[in-house]
Amino acid sequence: MVKVSVNYTGNLHCDATHGPSHSKIATDAPADNKGKGEAFSPTDLIATALGTCISTTMGIKAEELRVDLRGMTVSVQKEMSKDAPRRIVSLPSEVHIPLPPDSPHRAILEQTALNCPVHKSLPPEINRPTKFFWEGASPR
Secondary structure, eight states: OOOEEEEEEETTEEEEEETTTOOEEEEEOOGGGTSOOOSBOHHHHHHHHHHHHHHHHHHHHHHHHTOOOTTOEEEEOOEEOSSSSOOEEEOOEEEEESSOTTOTTHHHHHHHHHTOHHHHHSOTTSBOOEEEEEOSOOOO
16 A cells, blocks of 8 residues: 655645655646646646556566567546536547557557556546557568
């Protein structure tokens, strides 16, 4: 179990501390919800969690397969509801993989991404389409 401690510092800002590492992140309410957008919003961190979870779990699997994914990028868009209550409605992501489209590891790496713990923890009403782009050159 991991403990995260949150300190509300005022003006819609928080500082969060990761218990095991003592690393810190700051949050602010988004500009469209009474904040200044000076840091990640809490819902931005959900999008961040999805992107980093996809990257990390694919990295773990790639290490097992002895495949180098350095240079892989993941982008996640966050779409909020237009009606109340305010909530995330969609988290589409794009994964750019520096391996060729005919990689023998393509299926297992894509399945690994789609089964990351954050992906599996999000409720089904959050749409989360994932597109994979295999961009490496095939060996000749």
